[in-house]
Amino acid sequence: MDPLSVALKVAASGLDAQSKRLLVVSENMANAQSTSTVSGGDPYQRKIISFAGELDRASGANPVRVNGVFRDRTAFPVEFDPGNRAADASGYVKLPNVNMLVEMADMREANRSYEANLQVVKQARKLISMTIDLLRAGS
Amino acid sequence: MIDPVLLSGIVRTTDPSPISSTREAVSATPGFADMVADISNDAAGSIRSAESLSLQALQGEASAREVVDAVMSAERSLQTAIAIRDKIVTAYLEISRMSI
Amino acid sequence: MDTVHLFDMASQQARWLSVRQTAVANNIANANTPGYRAVDVQPFRQILENSAMVQSVTHPSHIRAAGFSSAVTRIETDGSPASTSSSTVKLENELVKSGEVAHAYELNTAIVKAFHRMVMMTVKT
Numbered sequence: 001m002d003p004l005s006v007a008l009k010v011a012a013s014g015l016d017a018q019s020k021r022l023l024v025v026s027e028n029m030a031n032a033q034s035t036s037t038v039s040g041g042d043p044y045q046r047k048i049i050s051f052a053g054e055l056d057r058a059s060g061a062n063p064v065r066v067n068g069v070f071r072d073r074t075a076f077p078v079e080f081d082p083g084n085r086a087a088d089a090s091g092y093v094k095l096p097n098v099n100m101l102v103e104m105a106d107m108r109e110a111n112r113s114y115e116a117n118l119q120v121v122k123q124a125r126k127l128i129s130m131t132i133d134l135l136r137a138g139s
Numbered sequence: 140m141i142d143p144v145l146l147s148g149i150v151r152t153t154d155p156s157p158i159s160s161t162r163e164a165v166s167a168t169p170g171f172a173d174m175v176a177d178i179s180n181d182a183a184g185s186i187r188s189a190e191s192l193s194l195q196a197l198q199g200e201a202s203a204r205e206v207v208d209a210v211m212s213a214e215r216s217l218q219t220a221i222a223i224r225d226k227i228v229t230a231y232l233e234i235s236r237m238s239i
Numbered sequence: 240m241d242t243v244h245l246f247d248m249a250s251q252q253a254r255w256l257s258v259r260q261t262a263v264a265n266n267i268a269n270a271n272t273p274g275y276r277a278v279d280v281q282p283f284r285q286i287l288e289n290s291a292m293v294q295s296v297t298h299p300s301h302i303r304a305a306g307f308s309s310a311v312t313r314i315e316t317d318g319s320p321a322s323t324s325s326s327t328v329k330l331e332n333e334l335v336k337s338g339e340v341a342h343a344y345e346l347n348t349a350i351v352k353a354f355h356r357m358v359m360m361t362v363k364t
Binding site for chain 3: 002003004006007008010011013014017018021050051052053060061062063064109112113116117119120123124126127130131133134
């Protein structure tokens with residue numbers, strides 16, 4: 001298969017993976033304050049996305065794929081808030097194990113990776129187009 | 140008499156020998172033949188140098204600007220040589236059509 | 240004109256450049272894949288030398304396509320091994336490589352176009 005088309009496909013897989021990652025990050029951010037509706041219950045549990053590479057030796061393609069979305073098992077932080085609906089018998093509320101700073105950093109990185117993959121898509125397309133242009137009449 | 144077939148051979152830059160045979164054939168008008176030969180030599184030379192510079196560029200050893208300048212210069216000389224060849228051919232045909 | 244050699248060389252370089260583009264695409268796509276090691280291609284000159292040795296029997300400007308898929312080699316970036324939770328890819332480097340590929344490819348197609356034009360000029364009556 002034409003290497004440039006391979007590059008295009010691989011970059012498309014990167015775009016897909018990074019946008020799924022962004023989805024997970026935004027879900028985490030949206031639920032950063034979501035405590036349980038029942039007394040003593042668990043709050044929103046942070047989600048983590050996992051990537052894996054696939055190698056196709058014949059074409060040299062190494063696209064990326066989402067391996068799965070897992071739950072972060074870090075312990076829930078606890079806050080004393082007896083008035084909260086989610087407070088347990090001693091008045092403690094479990095909060096989501098989401099750290100906004102971490103999520104923001106993750107989002108920035110996901111954006112950066114997304115942009116980089118987009119660059120590859122644009123460039124591969126441009127190079128293919130340049131090649132075909134050789135046959136066009138005129139300059 | 141200028142032989143147009145031989146002259147069109149001049150601007151095919153593979154073999155420089157047609158140039159020298161033209162010089163011999165046209166001793167009657169040495170100035171003109173010399174000029175034509177010079178122009179085609181010029182074209183051949185600038186094409187060769189454009190080629191070698193391009194080869195270097197493809198291997199990553201020449202700058203884009205150098206290549207572009209050399210290729211444009213080659214195109215200019217080539218275009219000139221071709222224009223002259225065409226004019227000569229036209230002139231020859233006109234002359235050959237003249238009734239004696 | 241010895242343009243046959245030039246067109247041949249341009250084709251080889253174009254193929255090498257597109258293989259390199261694929262390597263860059265692989266790296267960028269896997270920038271966040273745990274354990275992934277960044278790859279790059281052998282320098283163009285090295286490929287020419289290698290195939291020149293192999294193809295010395297036939298015309299030296301004939302370089303076989305088979306050599307290119309093996310041209311992609313793993314490059315260890317500054318010796319620090321990829322941990323199980325990250326890759327060795329540095330996005331800035333990959334984008335720089337991408338730019339190099341684009342620049343070289345543009346020059347390549349421009350050269351081919353120009354010489355093609357010149358040959359056509361001389362062939363037309």
